[in-house]
Amino acid sequence: MADTKQEIVRIENLHKRYGNLEVLKGVSLSISEGEVVVVIGPSGTGKSTMLRCINLLTRPDAGGIWVSGVEMTNPRADINRARENIGMVFQDFNLFSHLTALQNVTIALTKVKGMKPEAARAKGLEELEQVGLADKANAYPAQLSGGQKQRVAIARALAMDPKVMLFDEPTSALDPELIGEVLEVMKKLAKSGMTMLVVTHEMSFAREVADRIIFMDGGYIVEDSPPDQLFTNPKSDRARLFLSKIESYHRTEGPPMGGRG
Amino acid sequence: MQNAEAVFSSLPYIGRGIPMTLIITTITLAFGALIGLPLALARVYGNRFWAGLVNTVVQTIRSIPLIVIIFIAFSVLSDLQLPAFVAACLSLAIRSSAYQSELFRGAIQSIGPGQMMAARALGFTRIRAIFHIIIPQALRLAIPSWSNEAAVVLKDSSLAFAVGVLEMMRRADYVRARTGNAILTYALVGIIYFLMTFITNRLLDQLDRRLSVPMEGS
Numbered sequence: 001m002a003d004t005k006q007e008i009v010r011i012e013n014l015h016k017r018y019g020n021l022e023v024l025k026g027v028s029l030s031i032s033e034g035e036v037v038v039v040i041g042p043s044g045t046g047k048s049t050m051l052r053c054i055n056l057l058t059r060p061d062a063g064g065i066w067v068s069g070v071e072m073t074n075p076r077a078d079i080n081r082a083r084e085n086i087g088m089v090f091q092d093f094n095l096f097s098h099l100t101a102l103q104n105v106t107i108a109l110t111k112v113k114g115m116k117p118e119a120a121r122a123k124g125l126e127e128l129e130q131v132g133l134a135d136k137a138n139a140y141p142a143q144l145s146g147g148q149k150q151r152v153a154i155a156r157a158l159a160m161d162p163k164v165m166l167f168d169e170p171t172s173a174l175d176p177e178l179i180g181e182v183l184e185v186m187k188k189l190a191k192s193g194m195t196m197l198v199v200t201h202e203m204s205f206a207r208e209v210a211d212r213i214i215f216m217d218g219g220y221i222v223e224d225s226p227p228d229q230l231f232t233n234p235k236s237d238r239a240r241l242f243l244s245k246i247e248s249y250h251r252t253e254g255p256p257m258g259g260r261g
Numbered sequence: 262m263q264n265a266e267a268v269f270s271s272l273p274y275i276g277r278g279i280p281m282t283l284i285i286t287t288i289t290l291a292f293g294a295l296i297g298l299p300l301a302l303a304r305v306y307g308n309r310f311w312a313g314l315v316n317t318v319v320q321t322i323r324s325i326p327l328i329v330i331i332f333i334a335f336s337v338l339s340d341l342q343l344p345a346f347v348a349a350c351l352s353l354a355i356r357s358s359a360y361q362s363e364l365f366r367g368a369i370q371s372i373g374p375g376q377m378m379a380a381r382a383l384g385f386t387r388i389r390a391i392f393h394i395i396i397p398q399a400l401r402l403a404i405p406s407w408s409n410e411a412a413v414v415l416k417d418s419s420l421a422f423a424v425g426v427l428e429m430m431r432r433a434d435y436v437r438a439r440t441g442n443a444i445l446t447y448a449l450v451g452i453i454y455f456l457m458t459f460i461t462n463r464l465l466d467q468l469d470r471r472l473s474v475p476m477e478g479s
Contacts, residue, residue: 055382084384094375098398098474108383111393142475153379160383 005032007066008164008195009054014063016049023049024060025219031164036196038206038227041216042242047199048091050216051166054197055086068163084112087157087165092173093149095141101128101152102137105159113160127155131185147178151185158189165189167198203246207231215239264440268449271436275450278429279457285350285418285428290411292354297361302391304362305369315362322359328420330356335424349421357414364410368403369395401472408465412458419454429453 009031016024023046031037039047052058054065056072056079065072070082095104102124109120128134131151141149150170157165167186171179183205190196190209200206206213206227213230215223215238223230223239234240300319303311322330334355335348372395380390419430433450437443 057378057382080384080386083382086382088379088382090375090379090382092375094373094379096376096379096394096398097476098401107393108380108385111389112384140475156383 005034006068007031008033008035008068009197010064010066011050011054012064014050014053014065015061016046016053016058017061023219024053024063027063027216027219027221029214029221029224031195031197033163033195034193035211036190036194036198036209037212037214038210039197039199039214039216040201040203040206040242041214041222045216046219047216048168051088051168051197051199054166055083055088057088080112084108084160085163087160087162089150089153089157089165089167089170091169093141093146093153095144095149095153095156097141100138100140101133101144101148101155104141104152105156108156109159123159124155127159128152130158130188131155132181145178146174147181150174150182154182154185154189164195164197167196167200169199169201171200171202201246203231203243215242217242264442265445267440268436268442268445271440271446272449275429275432275436275453278427278432279453281426281428282415282418282430282457285346285353285421285426286411286415288350289353289357289414289418292350293357293361293410293414294407296354296358298365298396300358300362301365301369304366306387306391319359319362322356323363327352327356327417328423331420331424345421345424345426348424349418349426353414353417353421356417357410360410360413361407364403364406365399367406368399371402372398401469401474404465404469404472408462408469411461411465415458415461416454 007030009029011027011029014024014027015022027046027050029037029050039050041047049058053060054067054072056065060073063073067082068085070085071077072079072082095101096107099107102121105124105127106117106120109115109123110117115123125134125137128137131154133148133151133155136144136148136152141152144152154165154170170186171182174182179202183202186196186198186205187209198205198210210227213223213225213227214221215230215234215236217238222236223234225235230239231243234243300315304315304319305312307315331349331352334352335345338348338351339345376394376398377387377390380394381387385393418428421428422430422434425431429450433446437446440446
């Protein structure tokens with residue numbers, strides 16, 4: 001199993017509340033190098049909040065977070081430096097609207113990592129090539145489709161050579177016909193050995209790519225199992241109920257544009 | 262019309278006030294931006310104390326007539342042996358910085374929070390994110406309203422005449438006194454202001470077009 005591999009992310013007893021609403025009620029999780037972990041569960045159960053706590057975009061109220069050895073929750077930790085190791089992809093892309101696709105990928109290389117512009121440019125083009133968008137290097141975000149934007153956002157995160165990639169519902173804002181191209185890039189990334197934590201509703205992607213599926217509900221991790229087990233024989237009633245709802249939805253609506261379509 | 266010829270032959274004399282008008286306008290706009298942008302940043306990103314302080318100061322300045330500010334500045338500065346020109350520029354700059362802080366604030370706040378979030382996720386510090394991601398977008402977004410502010414300052418530079426600065430309006434007033442034809446003199450100086458404002462707005466429109474990048478709603 002993955003036990004011999006290095007641990008990249010560790011979360012211990014994470015708590016977060018917004019006013020009266022306790023979103024995370026004690027979440028613990030460990031992710032090893034090269035693992036692809038997919039988080040599923042009903043809306044509003046803290047999946048995205050947990051993801052944002054990992055790079056401290058959201059400050060947890062209690063609990064510990066370690067990313068490749070750095071204790072993120074230690075007040076003395078250099079969070080900005082640590083974030084360079086954590087790539088993040090957002091639901092609504094958040095590309096820098098005043099910069100071209102290439103500049104989006106290179107700006108953190110030059111301004112954060114201090115890379116020379118020429119080297120950053122070469123690296124940026126390489127990353128765009130990896131997501132199949134080298135020909136869009138000079139396009140502005142407003143000139144790209146949603147799927148293209150999200151691929152640029154993935155390239156931007158990958159350019160920093162992160163130790164782990166966090167995906168926060170990366171296809172939820174996309175038109176159905178654009179979902180496939182983004183999932184393809186993510187599959188390729190998973191195959192290349194990247195450590196990934198993905199919050200998504202794309203069950204076919206979860207089934208195909210994940211090493212582990214985490215089912216969250218009500219601020220807890222209810223189940224943490226390999227995909228085969230979770231999808232065919234969930235241990236908890238809540239996971240069973242959630243999956244049956246999703247399945248009946250897919251029976252009536254047809255499957256999402258998963259793989260190549 | 263009474264003394265029309267004398268008024269027209271005084272046009273070059275009035276015209277020699279254009280450089281002074283432009284100098285006052287330029288200095289005012291530059292200092293207004295230099296002070297207004299940090300004020301806007303303090304209001305958006307500062308803590309409660311700074312945001313509140315700036316807000317109070319801006320609202321106060323906006324509630325006092327410009328001519329009152331000019332007279333106060335002139336009285337204080339002439340005690341310090343400083344010329345009326347300095348008092349006029351300072352007053353206009355104080356007032357403009359208040360308005361510019363408002364328009365920069367609007368521009369900054371129209372940028373979605375996702376831009377800052379994405380920058381922070383990449384390892385940008387807050388300050389660096391503000392400089393490399395937020396300000397470049399905010400300045401572009403602010404050009405149309407900044408163009409409006411430039412027109413206001415250009416026209417309001419005429420108030421410097423009240424403390425004796427020899428700009429275009431002061432010169433026009435001398436011509437009015439000499440010729441006795443107020444209507445024609447002020448109409449002509451009005452036309453000059455109109456043309457200068459028109460040209461300024463045109464130039465800034467071009468700048469806006471040149472700097473514009475394809476943008477989507479927010």
